[in-house]
Amino acid sequence: MNAIEALVTRKSVARLTEPAPGSEDLEIMMKAAIRAPDHCRLRPWRFLVVEGAAREKLGEIFMEALKLRDPEAGDPLLQKEKNKPLRAPMVIVVIAKVEEHPKVPAVEQILSAGAAAQNMMLAAHALGYGGIWRSGKPCFDPNVKRALGAREVDQIVGFLYLGTAERPPILSDESPDEYVEMWNG
Incomplete structure (x- = not known):
């Protein structure tokens, strides 16, 4: 698949099954990720690849964090949180490693990590895989961050x-026209 085709046909897919990207495809995806725009070459990203039983451990982290955020959360909600990482055979945690820098504010570093995540998603699509970028409360939960080895200043930009x-995504014929305007000052 060429780059333009990948860009205009990628769509989030929530229903995922085996196989996940293998080691060769994962290496290609990571090479694509680290080509993201990166002001001052800070390399402000970290990627955690979670597969197999490690997904269950990630689910435990999500569940324990929810218990701390909401002590009233009932068993069905806790079980749902615990099962989230089991919805796909692979989860990649994208963490922005934010550093104090005189020329590159934190927001640029977080956007760079986000661009790396998008490059990874596009590469996965081009290689024939489906995927979805999920965020939500676990991204901003200090207990989840700590359990994954992120510092307080770091930001989880997505899972x-x-x-x-499971089935090919249906693409809409949405036009960019409603989002674009020519600005002439």
Whole structure:
């Protein structure tokens, strides 16, 4: 698949199954990720690849964090939180490693990590995999960050759920016209 085709046909896919990207495809995806725009070459990203039983451990982290955020959360909600990482055979946690820098504010570093995540999603799509970028409260939960080895200043920009689409996504014929305008000052 060429780059333009990948860009205009990528769509989030929530229903994922085996196989997940193998080691060769994962290496290609990571090479794409680190080509993201990066002011001053800070490399403000960290990627955690979560597969197999490690997904259950990630689910435990999500569940324990929810218990701390909401002590009133009932068993069905806790179980749902625990099962989230099991919705795909692979989850990649994208963390922005934010550093104090005189030329590159934190927001640029977080955007750079986000661009790396998008490059990874596009590469996965081009290689024939499906995926969805999930965020939500676990991204901003200090207990989740700590359990994943992120510092307080770091930011989890997303959890990339990857695998094979159970069924091909249906693309809409949405036009960019409603989002674009020519600005002439």
